[in-house]
Amino acid sequence: MNEKLQEIKALEDKxxxxxxxxxxxxxxDVGVRHLTDENVEAAVQKIKVDDEACAAKGERQFMTPEFxxxxxxxxxxxxxxxxxxxxxxxxKYMPIGGYGNG
Numbered sequence: 001m002n003e004k005l006q007e008i009k010a011l012e013d014k015x016x017x018x019x020x021x022x023x024x025x026x027x028x029d030v031g032v033r034h035l036t037d038e039n040v041e042a043a044v045q046k047i048k049v050d051d052e053a054c055a056a057k058g059e060r061q062f063m064t065p066e067f068x069x070x071x072x073x074x075x076x077x078x079x080x081x082x083x084x085x086x087x088x089x090x091x092k093y094m095p096i097g098g099y100g101n102g
Contacts (some may be wrong), residue, residue, distance in 0.1 A: 028083045035079040043072045 012020040051065040061068075078086060 024087075025083055028086070031075075032079040032083070035076045037076075040072055040076045044069045047072070 015023065047065050047068045051061060054061055063071075
């Protein structure tokens with residue numbers, strides 16, 4: 001188990017599985033509540049402005065603005081789905097272990 005997973009497990013151990021699970025749902029809920037149509041549109045506009053600023057400096061972003069906007073829009077659509085259904089989907093179908101550095 002890598003360092004970040006150990007850190008998460010330590011939080012689960014510290015608070016107990018019930019409180020830990022409810023905290024995960026709260027974390028998702030807070031995100032869901034902030035993915036309003038207005039906030040999504042503001043995020044998309046900011047992505048476009050940031051891309052223009054980078055282009056003006058001759059810089060390139062790691063992800064295209066279109067890809068970044070698609071992430072925000074997909075998250076907004078996911079926000080409309082029951083979080084427990086999302087957790088169940090992740091548990092069953094997402095190969096999480098292979099992503100990122102922990």
